[in-house]
Amino acid sequence: MQSADAKFNKNSLLLALRGYSSAVNDMERTVLLPSLLRDVPTDEAWECEATEESCRDLYSNYLMLKAIRTTAESSLVLLDDHKAKSNAALDKTLEPLLDTDPETLFRFHLIGLFSVMSDLTKMTQTLTVKYMDIIGVAN
Numbered sequence: 001m002q003s004a005d006a007k008f009n010k011n012s013l014l015l016a017l018r019g020y021s022s023a024v025n026d027m028e029r030t031v032l033l034p035s036l037l038r039d040v041p042t043d044e045a046w047e048c049e050a051t052e053e054s055c056r057d058l059y060s061n062y063l064m065l066k067a068i069r070t071t072a073e074s075s076l077v078l079l080d081d082h083k084a085k086s087n088a089a090l091d092k093t094l095e096p097l098l099d100t101d102p103e104t105l106f107r108f109h110l111i112g113l114f115s116v117m118s119d120l121t122k123m124t125q126t127l128t129v130k131y132m133d134i135i136g137v138a139n
Helices: 013-028 045-049 059-076 083-094 095-099 102-137
Strands: none
Touching: 013 059, 013 102, 059 102
16 A cells, blocks of 8 residues: 555655645654744854845744744735735736746746745754754754
C-alpha cells in the first residue's frame, strides 16, 4: 500500500504545503520556550533589506511562521491596512500579467508559491536548529 505522500508528485503543491506544515509542527514541538528566541538576530540579510522595519528577531519569525501555517491550513486571509497597501502596490506592478493567458498566469503564481513555500520551510528548519543551539542540545 502506498503512503499518502506517494500519491503526489514531488512537486505537488499539497506536498509542499504538507512539508511546511510538518516543519512548523516540528518547530512547535522543539521550541518549548519561545521567549528564548527574543532579541536573537536572524542570519538572513535579505530580511533587513526587504523590510522597512528593523531586522526581525527569531521570535518574530517564530510567530510569523506559525501564523502563515494557520492561514495556509484554514484558508483565512485577513489583511491589515499596511499589508493591504503593499498588496495594492504589488497589484499595479503585476497588472501587465493580467493580460496574459490564464495558464501562463497560473504557472507563474504556482512557481512563485513553490519558491515561497520552500523558503519558509527552510526558515522554519533553521529556526528549530538555532533554538536547539541556544538550549545546548546537539542535533
